[in-house]
Amino acid sequence: MPPAATVTDRAAVVVDRATAALTRLRRARLLHPAGRSFAGEVTVWGVPGPPTGVPLLDDPAHFRATVRLSKGVPTPGGWPDVLGLAVRLHRDPDRPFDLLVSSSGAAPVLRNLPLPRRRFSGTYSTIMSFRAGRRRLFLAALADPESPDLGRSLAEVAAAARAAAPRLVLAVASAVGPWRPFGQVGIGDQLGAREDAELAFDPIGNLPPGLRAAGPLAWLREHTYPASQRVRGARVQSGGSMGVTV
Template sequence: MRLARALVTAGVIAAGVRVVRSRTRRFLHPDGRSFTGELEIWGLGTPTGAALLDRPGRHPVTLRISKGAGTPPGYPDVLGVALRIHGPVAGHRTDLLFSTAGRGRWLRHVPVPRPSFDSRYGTILPYRTGTGAKLHLSIQPDLDGRALGRTLESVTAAAVDDGARLMLAAADGDGPTRLVGRVRFGRALPATTDAALAFDPVRNVPADLHPTGFIHGSRAFAYRIGQRWRGARPAAPDPAAVARTNAHR
C-alpha cells in the first residue's frame, strides 16, 4: 500500500512539474529541432480529391522533428514530424502532424516508441479529401538520403548540405501505401523560432484535405489551450473547420 501511494504521489508530482514547465515550453513534444525545407509533390497518378496531392509542384515548408515525452538522447520515445506547407495557394498553409506508429491496417492507428528517427511516421487517423475519399498519410526516411540517427543533434548534422530527406506517402482507404512526394531539409532554425511555432492540424488545413474524428477534434481544443498557456500565438479561430473534423466527414 505504501509503495502504491508513493508511486501515485511521484506521478502526481511529475505531472505537476510538467504542467509548470509547459508555461515556457510544449507539454507534448517539448524537445525538437526546426528547419526550413521544400516539399516536392508528384502525386499518385490518379486524382485523390486533394489539390495539394494532385497538383505536381514544389512548396516551401517548415519542418519540426521532435521527441514526444522528451526522453534522454538516444532513448526510445514517440517521435514526431510536424510539416507546415506554405501553399499551394498564396497566404495559406497546411499543418500535417505525424508520430511514430505501427504498420498494417490496425497498428498504424497506434503510436509506438522508437529509438531512431529513421522510422515510419503516420497521422494515426485518416484524412478526408474533397471527394469524400479517405486517405492515410505517412512519412518515412528516404533511403537515398543521410540517416537521421538517434538524437536531435544527429538529425541536425544530417540536414547539412541537403543531406536529409523524407518521403511523403498516402494510402487510399485500406489500399497499399504509395509515395506522393519528397521533403528536403533546409537550414536549421533558431531555438527562439522553434519555440514560437504553433502547429494546428485542424484549423490550418484546406477543406479538401482535412482530419476526421473525435481524437482529431479533441486536438482543436487541446492545441489551442496549450499554445495560449505557453505564450505562443495560436491559429485564427475557424469553427467550420472544427465542426467539419468532429462530423467525421
C-alpha cells in the same frame, strides 16, 4: 440525461483547462516539447493511380516549408520515444498546410497507432484519419532509402541536416491500402531556438481544400493545441507570407 452537445461542451472545457494547467507546469509545449526546427522544401509529384480529390496531393507543385522533428515525452538521448515530424507548407498567399505525423508502423493495422522507436528515419503517420469526400485517408512520411540517416537523437538530426540534405517521402493511403508516394520533404538549415519555441501548428484548421480531419483524435487536437499555444504565448500562422511564425 443531458443533451450530447452539453456533454461535449463540458468535456471541451475540462480538456482546455487540463491542457493549460499541464502546459504551465511544463513551461513548454505540452506535446513534443524537445525538438529541432529547420527550413525545408516540399515537392509534390502527384498521387499515382486514382486521384484522391485533394488538389494539393494530386497536382504537381513546389512549396517552401518549415520542418520540426521532435521527441514526445521526451526521453533522454537516443532512448525509445514517440517521435514527431511536423511540416508546414507555406502556400502563399493561401492558408498553410500543417502536416503532423508520429512514429508508427507502416502496415494497415499499425498506421493509426503511435509507436515508440529509437531512430528518426522510419515511418511517421498522421494517426488521425482524414476525409476526402467519402474516402477515409491517412498521410505519412516514409524513410527515403537514398537519403542520409537522421540518427537516434536530436543532436544527430541536426548534424545530418548540416552535413547533407535529408529527405522523407510523403505518401497517402486508405485505412487498409498500400502507401502511395506523392512527394518528398527536404530538410535544410536549422532554425534558431527562439524560432523553434515560437513555432505553432494547427493540424485541424490549417488543412488544404478537399481534406478535413475526422474522428475523436481530431476533436482532442482541436482543444489541446490551442490551449497549450495560448498559455505559452504562441500564435498559429493562418495564411499569407508572414514567414515561419506569427
